[in-house]
Amino acid sequence: MDISTVNSLCYEDFVDTFGNVVEKAPLIAAAVWSYRPFANLSDLEAHISDFIDNLPESGKEGVLRCHPDLAGRDLQRGTLTRESQEEQSQAGMASLSPEETTRMHHLNAEYKRRFGFPFVICAKMSDKAGILRQLNERSGNDLTKERECAINEVKKICCLRLRNLVLSDTRNKL
Amino acid sequence: MDISTVNSLCYEDFVDTFGNVVEKAPLIAAAVWSYRPFANLSDLEAHISDFIDNLPESGKEGVLRCHPDLAGRDLQRGTLTRESQEEQSQAGMASLSPEETTRMHHLNAEYKRRFGFPFVICAKMSDKAGILRQLNERSGNDLTKERECAINEVKKICCLRLRNLVLSDTRNKL
Numbered sequence: 001m002d003i004s005t006v007n008s009l010c011y012e013d014f015v016d017t018f019g020n021v022v023e024k025a026p027l028i029a030a031a032v033w034s035y036r037p038f039a040n041l042s043d044l045e046a047h048i049s050d051f052i053d054n055l056p057e058s059g060k061e062g063v064l065r066c067h068p069d070l071a072g073r074d075l076q077r078g079t080l081t082r083e084s085q086e087e088q089s090q091a092g093m094a095s096l097s098p099e100e101t102t103r104m105h106h107l108n109a110e111y112k113r114r115f116g117f118p119f120v121i122c123a124k125m126s127d128k129a130g131i132l133r134q135l136n137e138r139s140g141n142d143l144t145k146e147r148e149c150a151i152n153e154v155k156k157i158c159c160l161r162l163r164n165l166v167l168s169d170t171r172n173k174l
Numbered sequence: 175m176d177i178s179t180v181n182s183l184c185y186e187d188f189v190d191t192f193g194n195v196v197e198k199a200p201l202i203a204a205a206v207w208s209y210r211p212f213a214n215l216s217d218l219e220a221h222i223s224d225f226i227d228n229l230p231e232s233g234k235e236g237v238l239r240c241h242p243d244l245a246g247r248d249l250q251r252g253t254l255t256r257e258s259q260e261e262q263s264q265a266g267m268a269s270l271s272p273e274e275t276t277r278m279h280h281l282n283a284e285y286k287r288r289f290g291f292p293f294v295i296c297a298k299m300s301d302k303a304g305i306l307r308q309l310n311e312r313s314g315n316d317l318t319k320e321r322e323c324a325i326n327e328v329k330k331i332c333c334l335r336l337r338n339l340v341l342s343d344t345r346n347k348l
Contacts, residue, residue, distance in 0.1 A: 011239045011290065012247075027199045031229075031236025034290070054230060055205075062205025065185045073186075116185065116208070 002167050006044065007037040020081055021161040022048065022154060024066040041166045048162075049155055057147065064117035064150050070131060071096055071104040072118075083161055091123035091131060100128070107135050114139065115146055122156035176341050180218065181211040194255055195335040196222065196328060198240040215340045222336075223329055231321065238291035238324050244305060245270055245278040246292075257335055265297035265305060274302070281309050288313065289320055296330035 001017070009017065011033045019026035028051055038044040052063060068074040068084055071093040080088065088094060096104060111119045119135050126134065138146055175191075183191065185207045193200035202225055212218040226237060242248040242258055245267040254262065262268060270278060285293045293309050300308065312320055 011286075015239060025201045026240050027201050027233070027236045029236075030239035031232040033239065034232035034235050051230075051233070056225075056228060058205040058208035059201070059225070061208050062201045062203075065189060065204035065207065066200055112185075 001165060003038055003040050003044075006166055017165060018162070020083055021158045021165070022052070022063060022066075023068075023081065023084065023157070025063060028052070028063075041162060044166070045159055045162055048158055052151060052154065060147055060151050061117050063154055064120055064147070067118050067120045067154075069108045069112075069118050070121070070123065070135075071101055072108060087123045087157070091126055092128040093123065093131075096128070103132070104135075107132070107139070111135065111139050115143060117147075117150065120150045120153045120157075122153050122160065124160055125156060175339060177212055177214050177218075180340055191339060192336070194257055195332045195339070196226070196237060196240075197242075197255060197258065197331070199237060202226070202237075215336060218340070219333055219336055222332055226325060226328065234321055234325050235291050237328055238294055238321070241292050241294045241328075243282045243286075243292050244295070244297065244309075245275055246282060261297045261331070265300055266302040267297065267305075270302070277306070278309075281306070281313070285309065285313050289317060291321075291324065294324045294327045294331075296327050296334065298334055299330060 006014070006017075011030060014033045014036075015026050015030050018029040022028045028048060031051055032044065032047040035047045038047070052060065055063070068080055070088060070091075074080045074084070075088055075094060085094075093104075108119055119138070121131055121134055123131065138149055141149060180188070180191075185204060188207045188210075189200050189204050192203040196202045202222060205225055206218065206221040209221045212221070226234065229237070242254055242262075244262060244265075248254045248258070249262055249268060259268075267278075282293055293312070295305055295308055297305065312323055315323060
């Protein structure tokens with residue numbers, strides 16, 4: 001789909017297409033439809049990013065809380081969104097050893113107890129070792145820094161999901 | 175569930191329970207979890223209402239765009255959320271005559287062309303005749319007034335959905 005096709009979508013089709021570029025937050029796609037036409041993919045991405053930045057801290061935490069645990073309940077039950085399933089599988093989260101799974105659950109639980117939201121990372125830009133290292137490191141952050149860090153990961157995930165849906169072209173430079 | 179049980183929920187269970195009190199907006203339930211403990215049901219309701227009020231206009235339109243048409247595509251396909259299915263059925267939207275369905279589609283399409291979001295009304299507080307009358311009347315509003323009117327309906331829907339989930343008691347007055 002190119003950007004002119006994106007700009008021609010009615011809100012229903014736009015939300016059907018982009019409703020999960022931020023995990024389980026069709027509200028965000030539905031909101032940024034108000035800003036069409038988009039000059040290019042980066043412009044669409046910037047509107048999503050701005051929308052998130054303008055949420056109150058509770059709203060940013062809400063965005064994070066709509067994300068599943070890595071190697072968690074939803075992966076085990078098969079109830080991940082299609083996008084999360086693909087991303088977690090690609091980062092090796094679907095093929096952890098029993099010991100690694102136990103360690104992951106323990107670290108996730110610790111992180112959630114500390115911050116009140118799940119550990120979010122752009123899994124596609126990492127791998128098993130990198131994820132575990134980041135989870136360990138970021139658990140030492142204070143709440144303000146970690147919320148900002150996690151929201152940046154949401155934006156990276158969003159960027160990759162968007163690029164999977166919208167073609168860039170030479171006229172509409174990224 | 176009483177308010178002390180609500181206050182004891184982890185965010186996952188809170189979002190599982192309240193994720194659709196605003197249609198398809200688990201982000202909102204996930205955000206207001208930050209404000210627990212809630213004094214009573216009204217306090218929880220007020221936090222949801224404040225969160226919506228503090229969204230930019232695009233965000234309010236986003237909330238509206240996550241709602242299905244009345245007697246529309248999702249009702250016909252059986253893809254309404256459980257709550258919307260019950261509310262639309264109770265208001266007679268599932269048992270329109272072919273002529274009424276055609277009229278409803280026509281009016282919905284006109285409304286959406288005018289405002290860029292669907293006609294939202296608290297169906298449980300209305301009936302077929304009332305819904306058609308409101309749809310006709312509100313179509314004459316300007317965008318600012320109609321957005322406000324529609325958001326008020328979202329809050330009424332939310333209030334009824336919440337009361338279906340949380341018991342009030344004499345200590346925690348509504």
